[in-house]
Amino acid sequence: MPIHAVQLNVRPVRAFSDNYIWLIESPKSPSQVVAVDPGDAAPVIAELTRRNLKLAAILLTHHHPDHIGGVPGLLRLGQVPVIAPDDERIPYKTRAVRNGERCELPDLGLGFETLEVPGHTVSHIAFWGHGALFCGDTLFSAGCGRMFEGNPKQMNASLNRLRELPPETQVYCGHEYTAANLRFALTVEPKNAEALEYQSRVDRIRAAGDPTLPSTLSLETQVNPFLRCDIGSVRSAAESHAGKNLAEPYEVFAALRSWKDQFR
Numbered sequence: 001m002p003i004h005a006v007q008l009n010v011r012p013v014r015a016f017s018d019n020y021i022w023l024i025e026s027p028k029s030p031s032q033v034v035a036v037d038p039g040d041a042a043p044v045i046a047e048l049t050r051r052n053l054k055l056a057a058i059l060l061t062h063h064h065p066d067h068i069g070g071v072p073g074l075l076r077l078g079q080v081p082v083i084a085p086d087d088e089r090i091p092y093k094t095r096a097v098r099n100g101e102r103c104e105l106p107d108l109g110l111g112f113e114t115l116e117v118p119g120h121t122v123s124h125i126a127f128w129g130h131g132a133l134f135c136g137d138t139l140f141s142a143g144c145g146r147m148f149e150g151n152p153k154q155m156n157a158s159l160n161r162l163r164e165l166p167p168e169t170q171v172y173c174g175h176e177y178t179a180a181n182l183r184f185a186l187t188v189e190p191k192n193a194e195a196l197e198y199q200s201r202v203d204r205i206r207a208a209g210d211p212t213l214p215s216t217l218s219l220e221t222q223v224n225p226f227l228r229c230d231i232g233s234v235r236s237a238a239e240s241h242a243g244k245n246l247a248e249p250y251e252v253f254a255a256l257r258s259w260k261d262q263f264r
């Protein structure tokens with residue numbers, strides 16, 4: 001069966017102030033779920049109990065505590081596969097995956113490709129399959145993660161790699177940062193019509209208390225300045241903010257990222 005044949009059922013579990021832990025329903029056995037980046041066990045356990053679901057596997061994108069902190073608590077419910085990047089800072093993993101490796105969970109009818117996307121951290125990975133992308137803190141809606149460990153060239157290449165996935169790909173990010181990211185995106189591109197329209201939609205969604213995610217890659221390529229480093233308007237905004245010419249897209253990316261780091 002082609003990998004896109006199964007449309008995923010994914011529900012968010014909120015954790016901390018703005019994290020999302022994603023629960024992917026097994027297409028084969030809908031009472032079983034896979035948790036992505038469970039930074040906290042309690043809200044996941046509450047959701048499993050409320051909906052009478054069973055945890056069947058855990059996927060981890062990177063080592064930050066708000067993405068892995070709930071793993072030991074969840075494993076107390078029973079041992080399940082824990083698939084994670086090859087990084088010694090991630091305990092409890094049962095399998096480390098590298099770039100291009102497949103994570104098959106045949107009993108659940110699920111399979112994902114591993115994409116190495118260094119930048120936010122050096123060992124950050126994303127999981128792609130069934131038309132969905134679980135990208136942790138690499139790509140956010142209308143923004144991207146901070147570069148804690150990588151460099152601009154790396155992070156720009158990681159984002160370009162994600163940008164090449166099919167445009168209809170559903171993007172499941174690790175945080176609800178969309179509204180704040182859009183304020184920055186519209187500072188970079190004040191006349192971006194899609195971003196303006198997205199902002200009013202996001203305002204309505206947030207006013208109702210709902211998640212703005214998943215996004216889609218096609219929307220992100222229209223509104224997310226970090227995926228638009230090769231677009232003239234983004235480049236000239238970055239150049240005038242940096243006060244110098246930026247010859248390469250990764251230099252545009254670096255200028256945008258440090259601009260955003262200062263942006264309030």
Ligand SMILES: [Zn+2]
Nearest residue numbers: 062064120137
């Ligand atoms: Zn992180």
